[in-house]
Amino acid sequence: MKVLKLSFALILAAVSVGLLANGCASLDPAGPYKGDAALYQADGAITSSYELVHAFVKWEQERRPALASTPEITYYADYCREHSKEWVRTALALRDAYATAPNGDPAALNQALAVLREAAAQAAKYLLAATAATAPVSP
Amino acid sequence: MPATALLMIIDGAIAILTAAMPELFKLTKGGTVSPEDQQARLDKINQLRTDAAFEGPEWIKSGS
Numbered sequence: 144m145k146v147l148k149l150s151f152a153l154i155l156a157a158v159s160v161g162l163l164a165n166g167c168a169s170l171d172p173a174g175p176y177k178g179d180a181a182l183y184q185a186d187g188a189i190t191s192s193y194e195l196v197h198a199f200v201k202w203e204q205e206r207r208p209a210l211a212s213t214p215e216i217t218y219y220a221d222y223c224r225e226h227s228k229e230w231v232r233t234a235l236a237l238r239d240a241y242a243t244a245p246n247g248d249p250a251a252l253n254q255a256l257a258v259l260r261e262a263a264a265q266a267a268k269y270l271l272a273a274t275a276a277t278a279p280v281s282p
Numbered sequence: 283m284p285a286t287a288l289l290m291i292i293d294g295a296i297a298i299l300t301a302a303m304p305e306l307f308k309l310t311k312g313g314t315v316s317p318e319d320q321q322a323r324l325d326k327i328n329q330l331r332t333d334a335a336f337e338g339p340e341w342i343k344s345g346s
Contacts, residue, residue, distance in 0.1 A: 168313045170314070170315045171316055171317050173317050174316065174317035174319075174320030174321065175317065175320050176324070183323065186324065187323060189327065189330065190327060193330055193335070197340070200340045204339060204342075217344050221344055221345070224342070228335075228336045231330050231335070235331060238327075
């Protein structure tokens, strides 16, 4: 069980790092981001979080009858369905504001990204827990 | 827990994460993100501006 928890922790850490930085590589200045790594990383956090939450709600919708014994998963999926559009649109608006004025205060954008990351991390937790629950327990 | 079960769990988790977030596992050439990869990310961002990103049966609440 300790090994299982450790593997969860490692995978969640990888997700968190990926959502946080999504790579430390430099940008080709000829690209559309014109070398703005912060904007590139913010976009990576938004798209990765959306993709993970989208995968989660799709997974839940396809397996809802089998998930009847774990209603908290459907509850959280519904919570994501209700708020994801608002979370993403808020982050996009603040991202656009940053793109227009990169020297402004990034606190609001960081807060919006934190909300998305939290939703993605929670979705990942449920996905990974369900994966573990369906794995064989005896040799 | 047997090692094979643990490997199955990790394989399954990585498969889920890779499908959900392919960029997370993509390596860059020479540590530099190409203009094409940058454009791909920007295209994804612009897709999220559309209502279509939140449409489909998976986005309908369970009680609806």
